[in-house]
Amino acid sequence: MTAPGGAATRPDLALASRDAGLRGWSPQRMWSVAGAVVLVALVWGFYAWDGAQTTAVLGGTVRAATLLVLGAMCGMIGERSGIVNIGIEGQFLMSAFTAFTVASMSGSLFLGVVAGVSTGLAMGWMLAAMSVGLRTDQIIAGTVLNIAALGLTSFFYDRGRSLGQPKYQSIELGPLADLPVVGTALFNRPPLTYLALVLVVVLHVLLLRSVWGMRTTAIGEHPGAAATVGIDVIRLRYWNVTLAGGLAGLGGAYLALESVGTFTRAMSGGRGFLALAVMIFGRRTPLGAYAAALFFGFTTALQGQFQLNDTFDIPAQFVGMLPFVVTIIVVAAAGLFGRMRDPAALGQPYEVR
Amino acid sequence: MTRTVLRAAAVPLASVVLGLLLGAVLITVQGHSVLSAYGALVLGGAGDADALLRTLQKATPLVFGGLAVAFAFKAGLFNIGGQGQLLVGAAFAAGVGFGLEGVPLVVHLPLALLVGGAAGAAWGAIAGVLKATSGAHEVIVTIMLNFVAGNLTDWLAANPWQDRSGSNIIARTPLVEPSAEIPTWGWLPAGFVLAVMAAFACWFILERTTYGFEVRSVGANRHAARYAGISVGWIMASTMAVAGLLAGLGGAIESLGVDGRFEAGVNVGLGFEGITIALLARTNPIAVIPAGLLVGLMEAGAAKMQFESGVAPEIIDVIQALILLFVAAPLIVRWLLRLRDRPDAPDRRLTLGAGWGR
Amino acid sequence: MAAAAETVVSQAEPEVLLAGHGITKRFGPVVANDDVSVELRPGRILALLGENGAGKSTLVNVLFGLHRPDAGQVVIADENVELSSPHDAIARGVGMVHQHFQLVPPMSVVRNIVLGAEPRKLGMIDVAQARRRVMDLADRFGLHVDPDAAVEDLPVGAQQRVEILKALYRDARVLIADEPTAVLTPQETDHLLGVLRGLTAQGVGIVFITHKLREVMAAADDIVVLREGKVVGTTTPAQTSEAALAELMVGRAVDLHGDRFESGATGVGSAVSTTAAPSDEAPIAEAGERPVVLDIAGLCTDDDRGQRAVDELSLTVRAGEIVGVAGVEGNGQRELVEAITGLRHATAGTVSISDRDASGARPRQVTVIGVGHIPEDRAKHGLIGSYSVADNSVLNRYFKRPFAAGGMLRRDRIDSHARDVVATFDVRTPDVESPADSLSGGNKQKLIVGREFSDEIDLLIAAQPTRGIDIGAIEFIWRRIRERRDEGTAVLLVSAELDEVLALSDRVAVMYEGRIVATVDPRSATREEIGLLMAGAAPGAAGGS
C-alpha cells in the first residue's frame, strides 16, 4: 500500500527524538518508500504513453491538493497545540467570501488575499477565544464557525458582484517549467500555489526543528509540563490557533482568487472536512499532509480523467466514489500498519491552576 | 422537579433569546422590520395547523439526526456520517415502499422502516467496525461515506429504481404504495411521534440498560471500560450501528411520511443538521426534542419570513450559530444574566472534544 | 533566557535559599496550609514529612509559584518575592522534580531538558549546543541518560534523572523533590540520595518531600513534619527517632498487624509496627497443601511497543497465600497482570485459574470465573471518574444479578450495594451519587477494593494497591487483603514498594526484565538481597516456583 505518511508511527516525533539522525528504517518507512518508487515508475510509464493526459492529471492533483494542505496545516497546528479545529470549512468559506469581495471592490487581488488571510486570522482568534479562553467544547466551537460562516456569507452575498479582472494566472518558473512530467504540474502554477508549497516546507521545518515547534508539541502533549518550565500555555494556544487560521484564510483566498476566480454560496463544498481527513491521514506533519493531499487530489483528478476518456463504461456516480472509497481503504490499511497516537492533551481545555 | 428543569433550561432559553436579539440587529442593519420578520417566522412555523405540521415534519429528521450524533457521542465517537446514513435509509425504505405490492400495511410499513433503519445501521457500522479493527478514525470514514452514500443513492434513484411512469425525467423513485405510507393525523405526523419515541428509547437504553451502561463507560473512560471487561471494539461498532439506525430511520420517515418517495437531492443537509441539534441539546437525548423543534420551526417559517419581510432565510443559520455559541459557552450567558451557579454544582461543562483523539 | 549551566554555585552565598513564612492557602472551605513556616539554607537537605493530604504538596506548590498563598511570604535567596508563575521561581533558581514527572513523553531527553530555555540559532533549536550542555551537566553530576532517547522509552529512574537535569540546566540552586523515591529500588534510592548529597556539596539546597521515615533519617539535615496543613514538628535526625516521627506524622500510633520486619529496619510500616512475628492464621508450611489457583506456565507477552515484556514466565499462587511480585517498575509487571486478566494478548504460554484454562480469555471471562483485579492506575483503569460512586461500585458486575435483569439495570439494587460497600469499606463520600472524581485517592482505592471484594473470588490480583494513599487507608487495605487471604483466596500482589511486598507476602517472586529471577521467603531474605535481585544483579540466585 502506498500509504502517504505510512512511515514510522509518529514520524515527526520519531524525528524529534532522534536528533542524532536516521537510525535504521522501520518497516513502515520501507513500505512507503517502496510504494513511492512504484508510484513514480507508474507515473513515468504513463507519461511516456500519453504525456498530455499525465500532465493534466498531475496538474489536477497539485491543484486539488493545495487547498487541502492549507486546511490540513491549519488543523494540525491547532491539534498539535491541543485544540481540535473542525471549523476549517467555515474558515475557508468566510475568507473566500471576504477575499473575493475585497478584491472585487478594490480591484486588487493582493488586497483580496490580505483580506482573506485576515479573515482566517480573525476566525482563528474566535476559535481560540471560544475553546481556549471560554473553554467551550472544541467541537462545538468549530461547528459554530461552520454554521455562522455558511449563514453570514449567504446572508451578505452580493448578487451580481464579479471579480472584474482575471484571477491569479500561472507563472512559469523558467526552465523548470519545461521539465518532463512535473514541469507543468509543479513549476507552472499561479502564485498562491507556490506560496502554499513554500509554506509546507517551512512549516515542516518549523514544527519539527524550531523552538516554537517544540513548545507547540509540548503544550499539545503535556501542557502542565510546559507550564512548569514557564511556557504560557494559554497564550501560545491563542497564538497558534489564531495564526493557523491565517493558513485556512489563505486557503479561502486561494479558492476564490486563484482556483476559481469568483465566489458562490457554499463553494467550499466540504473541502474543509476533507482537509481534516488529510491532516489525520498525513499524521499531522506538513509533508505528510501534503503527501496525503496529493494522494487525494490524484484520485480526484484520476476520476475526472476516467470520465473524460470514457475509460470505464460505468455511471459517473460510481467513478465519483473513487477518491472516497480509496481513502477509506487506505486509512483502514494504514491503521493496520501502525496506529497513530494523537497529542495527549488534544481536546481537553487547559486551566491555569 | 420544575425548579431543576427551569435551572437546566435557563441557559438554553437565554441563549435562544440572545441569538434572536443579535439576529434582530442584523435584520435591522439590512433595513428590514424585525417585528414583521420574526412575526412571520413564528406564523410560518406555528401559525396554523399547516404551519405546525410543517414544523413537526421538519423537526422529525432533525431529532433523528440529532440522536444519531448524540448517541455516538455517548460512546466518545463523533458521527459526522448522519447525512450518509440518512440517505441510504431514505433510499432503501423507499425501495421497499414502492417495490412491494399487495402487502398489508401492518407488514409493509414496518418492513420498509426496518429496511431503511437497517441500511442506515449498516452504513454506520462500517465506520464503527473499521474504527474497532484498524483504528481508522471515524471522522474520516464517516465523511467519506457521506460522499459515497450521496453518489450511491443518486444512482439508485436515477437508474434501477427510477420512476419510469409518464413523462418523469427526475431522478426519483415511484411513489411508495399506500400500505407503506406513514400517516398524518391532522397537524400531527406519525413520524414525529416515532421521533419522540426514539428519543425516549435512547434515553432509556443509555440510562437504564446494561448496554447503555457499557456505551457510556466506553465514552467516559475507554480504559476503565476495558478493565471492567467491556468489549470496547464491540461497543464502538454497535454504537455506530445504532447511530446509523437512528439516522436511517429518520431518512426512512422522510421517504415514507413526507416525500412519499426517494428523490435525489431533496434530503440535502438533513444529516449534518443533526450535529447542531445534538450540540444544542448537549447530547441529552430528551433535550434533542426541543432542540429539533426549535430549529424545525425556524426552518418551517423561514420562507414566510422572506415572503413577508424580505429577510433572506440564511439569517436562520446565523441565529442558529449564535444560539449554539451561547449554549456552548454558558459563561457568556451567565455573565450577561448575572446568573450565579450554585457553588456546589458540579462542573457540567460539555466536553466532547476530549473524546476526539482517543 | 538560555541558562548557562556552567555556574551552579553562586558568587554571593545567600543565607536563606528558600523560605515560606506564615503560609496559608485555602481551597474553598479546605485549609491546605495553615500558617506554615519553613526555611532552607545552602547545602542542606530539608525533609518535609507528612501523610498524603497533610499539605506538603500545597506548600511546595506555593514556594514554586504554582499557587498563590492567601497569606504569608515566600523568600528566595534572602529576598521577599511574589511569584506569579513557576517561571518566576525558575528564574530565581528554584527547580522542582515533580512526583508526576513533568516531561513530554514523546520528546527526546535533550529537548525535554532545554524546553522553555532553548539554545537557539535563528529561531531553530541549536541541537548541537543543547546536547553538549546536557551531556556536560550529566557528567558533572553523575546523572547518566541517553540524550537522544524519547523520554517515554526510558525507565522511571532515568526519567527522574532527566527531571533533575532539567532543574540543574536552569541553574537551580534549590531543588524541590516531591516523593522522588516512590518508584525506585532500594539501590536506586541510595544512588539518588547520593546524588542529592553531591548536589548539596556544590551549594544546592534541597527540599525533599516524603513519607518514608528511613529516607528522612538517612538523608535529611532538617526535618519539618506536617499534619492537616500545620507544622507539627521541626527537628533534625539527630534529635529524633523514626517512631517519634511516625507518631508526629500520623497523630496516633499505627498498628500494621503482621508486619514481619524489625522496627527501625524500613519505612512506614516497620516504624510503627508493634509485632514482628508473621500472623499465624496462615502458616507458610500449610500453603503447599492447598490447591493451586493461579498457574502460569511459560507465559510470554509484548508491551505496547511490541517489545517482549514478559519472557517465559512461570508462577503459581495457591489458595490462601499471598505471592508478592517485587521488582522495579517497567520490568513487565504491568504486562504480566494484563496478560493474566485477559487485557493483553499472550504470545506464548498458558494461564490457568482454578484449574480452568484462561489463556486467551477475554477480561469479562476472567472476571466471571472469579478473579478480582485492583488495577495499578486507579484513575485511568480502576474507575470512571464521571460516574457516581454507585455505578463504580458495580463496574465489574453491573451485568449480573441482582444488579441487572433482562438487560435492565436495577438502580435500587445498585444503590443499596453501593451503600454497603461505602459502609463496609469506609469510603468517605457525601452520598453514593457523588462522582468518583470527587473522592480522595485513598477513598477511591477503598471503593475499588470494596468493589472487587464484594463478590466471591478465588483469585485477587492487586497491583500497587496502596500507591499514593495515606497511612490510614494503607492500613485498612492491607488488613482487608490479609483477611481475604485468610479466607482462602489466592492473592497475587504486585507492588513497586518493597516494604509493602515484604509486609504482606507469604512468598516473594522477584521480577527482572520479564522473568521471575528468584522466589524468596520474606522472613529470611533481607531488603538488600531482594534489592540486588530487583536490580538484576544476581540472576543466578535460587529461583523457580
Place this chain on the structure above:
Amino acid sequence: MTRLTKRLALVLAIVALLAAACTGSDDSDAFKIGLVTDTGKVDDKSFNQSAWEGAQEAAAALGAEADYIETEEAKDYENNINLFVEDGVNVIITVGFGLGDATIAAAKENPDIFFIGVDQFQAEALPNLAGLIFPEDQSGFLAGALAGMLTETNIVGAVLGTDLVPPVVAFKEGWEHGARYTNSAVETISTYHPGGLDVAFGDPDWGAATARQALDQGADIIFGAGGATGNGALIEIASQEGAYCVGVDTDQWNTVPEAQPCLVTSAMKLITPGVADLVAQAESGEFAGGNYLGEVGLAPFHDFDSIVTDDMRTTLDDVLAGLEAGEIDTGWPPG
C-alpha cells in the same frame, strides 16, 4: 435578570417603532406575479435568474408587481407556492422541473391562478398551467457545430453539472453531435460532476479544475454547463491564452463577465422572453395551457465576432434550418 428584562423591553420598543414606521399598506389591485425558485437562488446567473428577469420584465411592461421566494429545501415547494396563492397573486412562476408535481397540484387546486412551469414538460394539459420547455439538445447542437469549426486541436470538451438532470444530458448530447456534424475528426471529451445532486451545480472549484484538465490535454474549446460549476469552468478557460469557452442558458457574457476573454457564445434557452411572454398572455387572457416551446439559439459572439467567418455563419444557419425542420439527429432523446 431585571436588567436583562429592561434591555429586552427597550429593544422590543425600538423594534416596534421601526415596524410601525415600515408597515405601509400595499394592498392594491395591481396584477401580481410570484416566482418560486428551485433550491437555487434568483441570482444564480442561470435559469432562476433568467426566469426572475422575465418576471421583472413583464412586471415593468404591464405595470405589475413581482415578488419571489427562494426555496431552501425541495420539500418546501408546495408551501412556497401556497404562500403566493394565499397572497392572491395572478401568476405563479415555478422554476425548474423539480417543482413539476407541486405546480401541477397547485394548478389543479387553484384554477383561477395562472401557473408557468419553467422546464416542466406537461404530459396532460391543464388550462391554467403552461410548461415552458426548451429543446436543449438543439441549443447544444448549434454551439457544438460552431465548436467543431473553431477547434484547431480537434479536441472539444464539456464540463457539465450532473447526468441526473435530463436537460444537462440533452445539452451534452447535442453539443457532441453538433461538433461531430461540422468536424468529423473531432474528439469530444466530456465530464459530469461526479458528486450528488446537492453539490453538482454549486462546485465551481471542481468545474475549474476539470476544465483545466481538459485544456491540459489539448481541448481548445470547452462548453461549461452546470450552474456555478459550469461558471467555474468558464472562468478557468478565460485564463488560457487562445482557448474558447461556451456558456449556457443565458448570454453569459453578461452574467459571468470574468469569462469574457474566452466566451465565444452561449447555448441559450431564452427563458426571459419566454416567461415574459407567458405572463403577458396571462394578463391579456390569451393564456393557453400545455407546453410552450421556448426559443433556443446562440448568444451574440461579442468580441469574437471577427473570428466567426462568413462560412461558419452560413453553416450555422443551415444547421438551424435543419434542426427546425427536424432533419438533423441531435442524439437526443436517445434511441
